[in-house]
Amino acid sequence: MYSYRYPHPAVSTDIVIFTILDDRLQVLLIRRAAAPFRGAWALPGGFVEIDEDLEAGALRELEEETGIRDIYLEQLYTFGQPGRDPRERVITVAYYALVPFGQLGEIKAASDAAATAWHPLARLPKTAFDHDRIIETARRRLVAKLDYSTIALQFLPRRFSLGELQQVHEVITGEPLDKRNFRKRILGAGFLVDTGKVRRGNRCRPARLYRARSPGKLSYLR
Amino acid sequence: MYSYRYPHPAVSTDIVIFTILDDRLQVLLIRRAAAPFRGAWALPGGFVEIDEDLEAGALRELEEETGIRDIYLEQLYTFGQPGRDPRERVITVAYYALVPFGQLGEIKAASDAAATAWHPLARLPKTAFDHDRIIETARRRLVAKLDYSTIALQFLPRRFSLGELQQVHEVITGEPLDKRNFRKRILGAGFLVDTGKVRRGNRCRPARLYRARSPGKLSYLR
DNA sequence: CCAAAAGTGTTCACCGTACACCCATGA
DNA sequence: TCATGGGTGTACGGTGAACACTTTTGG
Numbered sequence A, B: 001m002y003s004y005r006y007p008h009p010a011v012s013t014d015i016v017i018f019t020i021l022d023d024r025l026q027v028l029l030i031r032r033a034a035a036p037f038r039g040a041w042a043l044p045g046g047f048v049e050i051d052e053d054l055e056a057g058a059l060r061e062l063e064e065e066t067g068i069r070d071i072y073l074e075q076l077y078t079f080g081q082p083g084r085d086p087r088e089r090v091i092t093v094a095y096y097a098l099v100p101f102g103q104l105g106e107i108k109a110a111s112d113a114a115a116t117a118w119h120p121l122a123r124l125p126k127t128a129f130d131h132d133r134i135i136e137t138a139r140r141r142l143v144a145k146l147d148y149s150t151i152a153l154q155f156l157p158r159r160f161s162l163g164e165l166q167q168v169h170e171v172i173t174g175e176p177l178d179k180r181n182f183r184k185r186i187l188g189a190g191f192l193v194d195t196g197k198v199r200r201g202n203r204c205r206p207a208r209l210y211r212a213r214s215p216g217k218l219s220y221l222r
Numbered sequence C: 001c002c003a004a005a006a007g008t009g010t011t012c013a014c015c016g017t018a019c020a021c022c023c024a025t026g027a
Numbered sequence D: 001t002c003a004t005g006g007g008t009g010t011a012c013g014g015t016g017a018a019c020a021c022t023t024t025t026g027g
Helices: A054-066 A131-146 A151-155 A162-173 A179-189 B054-066 B131-146 B151-155 B162-173 B179-189
Strands: A010-021 A024-032 A045-047 A074-079 A090-098 A113-120 A192-199 A207-212 B010-021 B024-032 B045-047 B074-079 B090-098 B113-120 B192-199 B207-212
Touching: A010 A054, A010 A131, A010 A151, A010 A162, A024 A054, A024 A131, A024 A162, A045 A054, A054 A090, A074 A131, A074 B074, A090 A131, A090 A151, A090 B090, A131 A151, A131 A162, A151 A162, A162 A179, A162 A207, A179 A192, B010 B054, B010 B131, B010 B151, B010 B162, B024 B054, B024 B131, B024 B162, B045 B054, B054 B090, B074 B131, B090 B131, B090 B151, B131 B151, B131 B162, B151 B162, B162 B179, B162 B207, B179 B192
Parallel strands: A010 A090, B010 B090
Antiparallel strands: A010 A024, A010 A045, A024 A113, A074 A090, A192 A207, B010 B024, B010 B045, B024 B113, B074 B090, B192 B207
């Protein structure tokens, strides 16, 4: 009854990296340099090594293919339908993460990726494998977590204004929010701290800058 | 760059089956008939066949080992830490499901399971592998979904009384609920339909029986 | 001085919560 | 007749939603 008598599937990770750029929710794709789906856009990711933790494998592939490192991944879902990869049976464990806009200079096109680029979710190209389905699953998860978690903060740098945070919420949901209600709700929740600093120089009134109460931690609202 | 030059991990499924029995949340475990962890309690599950969908594999193993069939599984999480199985690298995709109490006569001990038994979550035995962690992850998911989904209905037969539904909620959360508020909230949500039938013979006033508005479907509250 | 984003309170409707008694039945 | 769960309404406080004007700066 031991398993290694039977053929094993390949196991890979795929990573959905979201950012907000030009007032749109965007996802990072790489152009595949090799078959199958050569030339098609695909999620960063790759095969897990035999003694490597799943999340570690995802982080490694992400850094190899995009240069992005030191971010917090959350497991999304595992896609294992036979036939989703034409080469062989591949089961992929999908992760997702959110990165701040304005730190895009670092994205590189690496080893086995011909190019990397941000794509607005509203206008995705045809993607390799079932990656469009993975992206849609990640989008739904993101929207669902938006109003019971502090997930939106991950789109912002360490210090940010309330206007920026509101804009993140508006871009993700597509719905405009009332400024006074938003501020009351967010500040009342108590997970933001006024840093005492302001941002000036925007040809308008300076904005107070806030930070998360426990930086780096994912704390929940209630 | 093709993957099959590299060793592949084994992929298995594990299934956390909850029920409510004796006013306690319980989980179905099998006693392992083979090494490793021979004689220890473990979740039903097993290796995925090379051309088999993940959920189909989970359903097959569940039926083989317990006789349970025709239930709705939901994917829980994928556990892949190296070393979690002493034989070789095994990545397991965990599923969970809820079955009605009072249908337990069918549970069998099958092929590679020496015995099957329900265990109250509050008093779990030592489990094989990392199955205690998988069970705890499933329990948290269940509690989290309780009040924004109709998941509790899955513990009940097609027709049920409001008292039974309230009891399900109380057992899962461990908190008592006010009867009038519970009924108001549940009936106001509009996913229950009065069947017109009653259940009598309990030495007390007969209870109206309800059913889900869309039987078999997982509809959400708001 | 003007454009642009920041900042600020009140009112109202609705919802969750607290709370106690009668009803229908089988034994 | 009595024990057992079934069934019902109201009052209150808190929370989310609607809504408009002043402030501060850079150009």
